[in-house]
Amino acid sequence: MEAVTVVAHPLVQHKLTLMRDKKRSTKGFRQLLNEIGMLLAYEVTRDLPLELVETETPLTTMMAPTIAGKKLVFAPILRAGVGMLDGMLSLVPSARVAHIGLYRDPETLTAVEYYFKAPSDVAERLVVVIDPMLATANSAVAAIDRLKDRGARDIRFVCLLAAPEGIQRLTSAHPDVRIWTAAIDTHLNDHGYIVPGLGDAGDRMYGTR
Template identity: 65%
Template sequence: MTPIDPAARANVHLIDHPLVQHKLTLMRKKEASTNSFRRLLGELSSLMAYEVSRDMALQDVVIETPLETMTAKVIDGKKLVFVSILRAGNGILDGVLSVVPGARVGHIGLYRDPNTLQAVEYYFKMPKNMEERDIVVVDPMLATGNSAAAAVTRLKECKPKSIKFLCLLTCPEGINTMYKAHPDVPVYTAAIDRELNSHGYILPGLGDAGDRIFGTQ
């Protein structure tokens, strides 16, 4: 089993809220239907969005309550961008957007070469003015870490204010790869599983997230 670099482990935020852990366990079950898997992913993503947005900047606005005028806090959701790594990342979008509906959405298409396990880009579409925005990259799995690292490298070309990575599951190999490539990008996850198998799948994991979200094989 690959050990986790201590510095890399310190860069990982484990979201261990009981509801998050409960829903993740239900998703792991092989008998979970496509419908239930997709529904649970939306619910779990919403819960994780609260944690990943915990340090979002607030600004003061003046409002009228039914009784008087006051100064209150709001976030500017339009400055936040959720970037989905296609295709499985799209399964997380509904959940996070239910919490921050004003956020913008970007997409980056990457596939993993079955021989080299390296990421190959085929699509890239982002909102305008990325240098003014904070990015949260979403993908259910941080496995080998190659696709995630490649996505973040590409996104850094847009010069955003900050980047975070949000996933359901990761493992020592993925954590180490991401930290080696991008030590400035924190990882938010619901679980750190044991290891990768020879095909680059997380063990014990939950199978292929994209196939389980979309009902494909």
């Protein structure tokens, strides 16, 4: 099975191009990130297991498919991952949510944890980790390390943009975690930003610097 899935749907690609535009407003960027989050959630949940249950329609009784097992968990990496969460929850409103607070040390680029809260039975659920940018992958690796410490074993990672360096780091650290992304850009610059990229997703989403 492929370690990385690039979601080439025309709507995803169109919205991503709009987000790359440096003149896009904070409101517009946030709205587009929310919309892409929903579209990416559709792709990452494409192979969820189904089971048949008895259902009574207005005309008859039938055996109809429904998602099997416990409800999945969306795990956004704060703060930028939250920008994709509402779109995903609009598609899967019954999902549980874990929050993983990490920031990137500006000198070392390493991930520093400041908050972690997850469902107590996260080990029994599919966990979808969310972060718009897979750059150095330091935050992604740290988040998945933390989830695995809590027993999670069925983990997927969803991002808007990925750099080859980030993909290599994440797949090396966690070869069992598949990645979904809208695009793989060319490289990281000296400051750990994806090029051509779209800048800092958190800053553009919240209007900060």
